[in-house]
Amino acid sequence: MLQEDFHIPDEIIVGKLHSMFTRTAKKWYYKMRMDHGKHDWSWWKSEVIKKWANNSWSFKMENAFENANFNSEKDKPLTWFFKKKDRLSELHPDMSDTMINMEILRKCGGELEHAIKSRFVAPCSTEDYINAMEDIITRTRIGKTWTKIPMESKMVSKIHREDRRTEKSVLKCHKCGITSHLGNTCTKKTKINEVQIIEEVHCTEEKEESDQDSAISEDTPVEDYPI
Structure with missing residues (x-):
């Protein structure tokens, strides 16, 4: 050239x-x-x-063309499109530009290919296809891949959910704290007895204090005030 x-x-x-x-x-x-x-x-x-x-080189180019699908996260439309076009032109020198463009659009994926072809009534130039491809990728989510959650993270989250579900499903007695029964069937009244003992102690202390105050008031002499 x-x-x-x-x-x-x-x-x-x-x-x-x-x-x-x-x-x-x-x-x-x-x-x-x-x-x-x-x-x-x-x-x-x-x-x-x-x-x-030679045949070996042609076979490698054909495999490279078939395996190199468009990825919007990695590939740029301009570079990717012309690279694919150069490969097809070398493999098939007699192929027309229209057929080359159709073969390249086939590697864009179903949704992106349909969106690009829907913008044109008749076959157009390579530059028009590239401009439409860039506009669709920039303004929409067509052709973009969704991030898949690895199976390991799914299993870990599932285990965490099961652990939380197990913790919530465990029922304990509010009187003695044992998980084998509930409070309405509890035979241990330790906490209730403790509360009763504490109340009795408080009552005894208050009674002793009141008795001491009355004894002090009786022993105190009353001063004579002149009438």
């Missing part, structure tokens, strides 16, 4: 290969450069075709 559109010489194209390749492709380029030395663009083009334009 650089050579056809911009008429760039082979030397410049070969010099840009190290920045055009990424990840595994860049490692492959450095290894080929060390093993074979300098070559023109036609040699590198044939080596690239041998490396990637």
Whole structure:
């Protein structure tokens, strides 16, 4: 493309290969450069075709396309859409843009795919689909995944609920505190007897104090006041 559109010489194209390749492709380029030395663009083009334009590469690209469904929490519509389009264009060079867009929308999910297609009466450009996709994701919850609660947390919460239910269902006697019976059938009257004893003690103390006060008043001499 650089050579056809911009008429760039082979030397410049070969010099840009190290920045055009990424990840595994860049490692492959450095290894080929060390093993074979300098070559023109036609040699590198044939080596690239041998490396990637084969059935194994096509199978990997097809699997990558089928497995990469759109995820609104991780993927950006613009980057995701064009990445999928590049893969389909390489796999099927004769496929039209309309068919490519339809295949890409199929990987968006049922609700999001239906919402995007409902905005257009006839097939439109890739940019229109991307703009509609971004607008729907931004303004609605269509295409967004719900957070699932792990099974472990569900089991823990269930155990806590059962514990609280068990604690509430335990009945105790309000007289003796034993859980085997209720207060209306309790045979132990300890608390009631204790209350009666305390009341008797208070009454005895009050009676003794009143007797002492009366004895003091009788022993005190009465002063004679002149009439």
